[in-house]
Amino acid sequence: MKKVIQILLVSLLVLTFTSCSSDDNGNQPDTSVVLLKKMESDVMGNHGVYNFSYSGRKLTKVNYEIHTPGIQTGYDKYFYTGELITEIKTFNGSNQNTFSTVFTYNANNQLEQVVKLNLQNSTATKMVFTYNSNGTVDALNYTGTLESQTTLTAVSEKYFIENNDIVRIEFTGSISQTAMDFEYDAANNPMRNVTGMDKIKLHTYDSDGRYGITKNLKKVTTYFATVQSSQVDFELVYDENNYPLTRYSSETSPGPFSYNFEYYK
Template sequence: MKKILCLLSAVAFVFASCSKDDSSDSTSSVLVKKIIDIDIDGSSSTRDYEYNGNKIVSMTEDGLLSKYTYTGDYITKIEEFDTEGKVDLTTEYTYTNGKLTTSIEKNTGAKYYYKTTYVHNADGTVSYDNFRGTVETGVEQEYGATGRYTLKDGNLIKLEVSYYGDERSYLYEYDAKNNPFKNVIGLNLLLEDETIVNNIVKKTEISGSGTNIHTTLTTYTYKYDANNFPTEKVESYQSGSYVSTQTTQFVY
């Protein structure tokens, strides 16, 4: 969870202007209840979601629980619990004029906390910077990645990441159908991988410089229900001659 690389599985990212709830839309109450990830070797993991209306209350993944706290329509805290039911990680979010400005992650009992600040630029991009702070003193220093998100029509189309001289960019292409989390209030503001309007069909990662450019490609294919929400996603990752796949199933 620490945003050292702040990569999206990226994730994707959206603003308040893209999160309107059209009550006349018969699909506005469609919410994903279960997600099952199946690896190429047949092993799997399951995420179960609970809601209060269109607000997410909790997510349970293989016995581990995450709880969500709202202030109005904004998610302001996510708490992750260990197998003994104790809070292991807390992430708190702040907003300015309806846009995310900071996220702070604190591991229980840790010496440091990790903070990301977001600047919403005039050209519509969002720049971010990572910091590490000392819990005891509150003193912070730059630590980890910096970068910039470029969005279009509510979807992340480009992520640029700089990590101690390692420069990477991620390019995203989408279909025109509904993302499983499209109707969840507040998720579209968090600048994370499950906060997009549509579904990723292609992700290109570019790293290196000069004559040493390395490109990896991930493609996604879907099956959809009658409401154009995906019921299955097959992710294929290719880097050179290496290829791996993962299947994800969605239950509403």
């Protein structure tokens, strides 16, 4: 079960490099707001270090080094169209572009589709979101080639959102988990001032603690199809601006999970 929890809480996806430039030299963060500079994570024995670069409030690059226990290095570049993140390109330590994640939006600037291209084996996945009148969001998953993703998979999701935060996800067709519940504090999330990040929350909810909307996770409960549910409770230490400095799982929770945050001054 620990392996399942690790997979759920250690996910991917980041990137949004500024408009049309591929060189971040000279770009500076907007120091009039709080922006995340560095995060260190320890997730069930796997150590990660992430360094964040910005142009103003737009995220341009995230460098990472992950010990699993082997060392994996690389970086994500973020691309924007206006105020919206439209692509994230992932590079390995040899500067090879291994993945590209493309975001499209509807007329209301809501995330409509996420296509992840695996450039190493020429395959791709696609998530398509439908916004319901009751505030929930349905997601269908497709697989295919780099050019077309038309094969519908058995697994689908329904997202429940309150106050701009995902509070529950229900999975249909999954052979492992059936639902996840999320509870938050009332403080500031490290990524709350990053342009466009709130628009892709349906994609980043499980991204190793790096991303959020306005607040921070205090509890995650995962419900499984064949075993009892698993609950992870987090404790947090905040700075004078009510941003987290550390977030770690309680002694009674599965894990351990811990995150340390450093901000631009």
